[in-house]
Amino acid sequence: MTDTQERHVLVVDDQTDFARGLERLIQGEFDDVRVHVAESGEQALARLERTPVHVMITDLQMPGMDGLVLLRKALEKSPSLSAVMLTAHGTIETAVDALKAGAYDFLTKPIEPESLFRVVANGLERSRLLDENRQLRDQLQRHKDRLIGESPVMQRFKQSIQAVAQTDYTVLILGESGTGKELAAAMVRDLSPRSDRPFVTLNCTAIPENLLESELFGHVKGAFSGAEKDRDGLFVKAHTGTILLDEIGDIPMETQAKLLRVLQEGEIRPVGSDDSRRVDVRIIASTNQDLAARIADRTFREDLFHRLNVLTLTLPPLRERQGDIPLLARYFLLKACVELGLPDKDISPATLARLAAKPWPGNIRELQNAMRKLAVFGDTPSQAASPGSGLSSLAQEGELPPFKEAKTRVLDAFTLDYVREAMTRAGGNVSRTARLSGLSRVAVQNILGRYGLSPDQFK
Missing domain, CATH: 1.10.8.60 (Helicase, Ruva Protein; domain 3)
Structure with a gap:
């Protein structure tokens, strides 16, 4: 296991020596796993109340509460628990019943160490994913659709957001299309001292050029055809709060000049007005454009770029x-x-x-x-x-659903046990095994080949 968080495995079996043997095997294989032992279903349920168990391995046949009853009660307490049922040879029907009741997998006694380690590792990973999915669902319910990711590059980016958010400086967010620049801007705002103040967003490419200036700065009655009354712009609506200017690299040069005035003097002038109005707004701008190239071809003002580029956040591509x-x-x-x-x-x-x-x-x-x-x-x-x-x-090419996959393993185990028993009764004679089992001689040979068995080992 690579996860440094300690994981807990519970072994339940009324045969103490057998349970302790499994404990030693698992403990010796997994450095970050702590194994607990219970000798009855009642003890197991008590342990589940005290400890966040990730994998439970339980015997089926036990005095008092049997494994199936324990399985159902344990899953009620801990839905993300990966439960593994221990069965004896030839109990295919019981193994299938356990899978239907919610068991993640099964092991057949006597247990081979490699099979034990595989089932425990898979069960731990399954429980981790179920816990993770529950946390993701909690995020959905809380509407915290924010930047998700725990990779080193994203951890550094989130740390940068936290640092930037505590200031009141202008922020420029750079990144390819689809990387989540709006989410990053929202996080800056939410972590800032202005988090309880207005948050206004504008996609600069969504507004026609002839209306963009009015949208940002407002206009007075009669400023242009259709301006039938005074109208506040987005900067006024964002007063004391934050404004996000998404796709800032695409705004026209004339609007860039007026935006520069806001950044320099903290004032806006509505379209058609001779009077300016002071606004207290923190500006966050974002773009997927190469602004240095836009400056070189004279489609973006260099002085505006320097005003915007106070604090820069660059979102990593996926x-x-x-x-x-x-x-x-x-x-x-x-x-x-x-x-x-x-x-x-x-x-x-x-x-x-x-x-x-x-x-x-x-x-x-x-x-x-x-x-x-x-x-x-x-x-x-x-x-x-x-x-x-x-x-x-x-x-x-994906794997089978967990139930189908586990059922396939049940059938494989049953087939192996059945053919082994028939071969033993037939003294290793393939033809006699075929007659005893009702299979063709070729089918028996194919099964022996599939499992790497030789007739000689049954003589």
Whole structure:
């Protein structure tokens, strides 16, 4: 495990020596795992009340409360618990019942250490993801749709936001399209001393050039055709608060000159008016444009650039924060499911790895749209894809849903046990095994080959 947070595993078995043996195996394999032992279902439930257990391995047959009853009660207390059922050879029906009741996986006695370690590692990862999904859902419910990511580059960026927010200086946010510049601006405002004051945003490319100046600074009655009354602009509405000028690199030169006046003198002049008005507004500007190139071709004022470029934040593109892609993908998929009223869906680790390897030229926006397609076109709880999304191959190559995968392992274990027993009764004779099992001789040979068994070992 790479996570430094201590994880807890609970082993439940009335055979104390067996339980302690599992404890020693797990403790020796995982440095950051603490193993607890309970000798009954009642002791296990008491432990779950005291300790945030991530994986519970429980025997099925125990005096008093059996494993299935414990399983149901444990999952009521801790829905993100990864429960593993211990079964004896040949109990396929019971193993399937346990999976239907909510068990994550099963182990067959006697337990092979490698199988134990695999199940524990997968269970710990599953519990971590379930906890993470619950936190993401909490964020959705609290409407805190902010910059998500724990990669080193994003941690540094968030620290920069916190530092910038405490000042009252003008902020310039740079970044490719779709990286989340508006979210970064909102975080600056929310963490600033002006967080309880007005927050006004304007996409400068969404307003026609002939109306942009009026939108920003307001106008007086009769200033132009259609100006039937005085109107305050966005700077007045943002007075004492913050204004975000998104896509600042695209505003016309004439408006740039008047914006420079606001930055220099803290005053605005409505269109058609001879009088100026003081405003107290913190300005945040953002752009995906190369402003140095715009200055070189004389489409952006150099003096305005220097006024805006007091504190600069540069958002990293998604390709530079690949470690955040699994978290973002699950968040956007969960969000889309909530918006559409669909059951929660998840993505297999194999598919997440493929998503993390994509270049994502559209950055966060492209990833979010891809997850919306997955939510809409998916046909299972764990994988989905749109025929035209370019992600269908990812989903088709994704892992089976957890229940199907575990059921497949149940059937594999049953087949192996069944053929082993038949081969033993037949003294290693393949033809006799086929007659005993009702299978063809070729089928028996294929099964032996699949599991690496030789007839000689049964003689």
